[in-house]
Amino acid sequence: MDTLNCIDCFVRSAEAGSFAEAARRLGLTPAAVGKNVASLEARLGVRLFQRSTRSLTLTEAGERFLLEAAGGLRSLQAAMANLASAQGQPAGVLKVSMGLAFGRYYILPLLEEFLQRYPAVQPDWHFDNRVVELIAEGFDAAIGGGFDLSPGVVARELAPAHRVLLASPAYLAQHGEPRSPAELSAHAGILIRSPQTGRVRPWMLRNREGQQAAIDLQARMILGDPEASCQAALMNLGITLVSMPHALPHLDSGTLRRVLPDWYVDTGIISIHFAAQKLLPQKTRVFVDFIVEQFRAQGLDKRFSAI
Known part of the structure; x- marks a missing residue:
């Protein structure tokens, strides 16, 4: 499991309120986003979302994890982007x-x-x-x-x-x-x-x-x-x-x-x-x-x- 991608799918889904919208923003399929979130839940041993046919809402554990994970995810993504810049130049x-x-x-x-x-x-x-x-x-x-x-x-x-x-x-x-x-x-x-x-x-x-x-x-x-x-x-x-x-x-x-x-x-x-x-x-x-x-x-x- 690519933990970073799974956390990214979780954060985007929480912000967007649906797997479909998160998938659009990430350039993935809704099924792939849902699978990544399910893998993250299995890894953590908790349910992060309450799912229904019409809504996607965070559980109490999901709200807590979002609060702690979102900022760290973006800092890590920024660090990786800066490290991957072309010969030290912005890229x-x-x-x-x-x-x-x-x-x-x-x-x-x-x-x-x-x-x-x-x-x-x-x-x-x-x-x-x-x-x-x-x-x-x-x-x-x-x-x-x-x-x-x-x-x-x-x-x-x-x-x-x-x-x-x-x-x-x-x-x-x-x-x-x-x-x-x-x-x-x-x-x-x-x-x-x-x-x-x-x-x-x-x-x-x-x-x-x-x-x-x-x-x-x-x-x-x-x-x-x-x-x-x-x-x-x-x-x-x-x-x-x-x-x-x-x-x-x-x-x-x-x-x-x-x-x-x-x-x-x-x-x-x-x-x-x-x-x-x-x-x-x-x-x-x-x-x-x-x-x-x-x-x-x-x-x-x-x-x-x-x-």
Whole structure:
């Protein structure tokens, strides 16, 4: 029995809540995961899961073993990965989650230099506008903003997470330019549905003086993607609210303009998230340091600020 693989199957199954999901994350079959967990139970002489056709729950012994084993497993895996690095250099598959447009615009252009520095690292980058369970889903790092840290995860700040109102020059010429938040109620809104809740979140504007005001646009349409909302704004269909990373290409080209440029929405910080462990794999450590370095060097920390 490969004890390390069996423990890995147990930890992933406990985190995922099913053998099938653990198998998907590990690249195994559900039968293989179940067999490995059963072998571990036989080795330990205790039942770790209560199984039914619909659920998989930890026993008291399973909860205790998970608490003690998960951190040690990841430290051991990190130590093995570092030891196996190519001639002492960072190596291995680097699994990272990032937003679709954010990754294309700001992270993918850094790939060539990163690979020149660390040729033995193989990027496995996932472009998806969702919040991932970094540890449970086996990611080395995730880049994003506006969400809370999960247990066992830490973050390094990259830039402020600000959102701004945008419209095309043609729309503003035809319908007039709002001079205060109160005047937004007379304008068509291109609203964005939250991927987490499926609803439109009621954001609050603020200005440099700390004043706050609601965004009271008429709901002309509701879209599920900020890039689509920018495209609708380019079609002169109304005013939209998007994050600065989405807004910058359009502001730089002049195809869209900020509406109420003294006002913005503050949603926190854009950060790079990774597991909180002392023995972080070299591939993850150098990637985190590289991204922080590049954001500072390119001034993205300042360009993403709406102030």
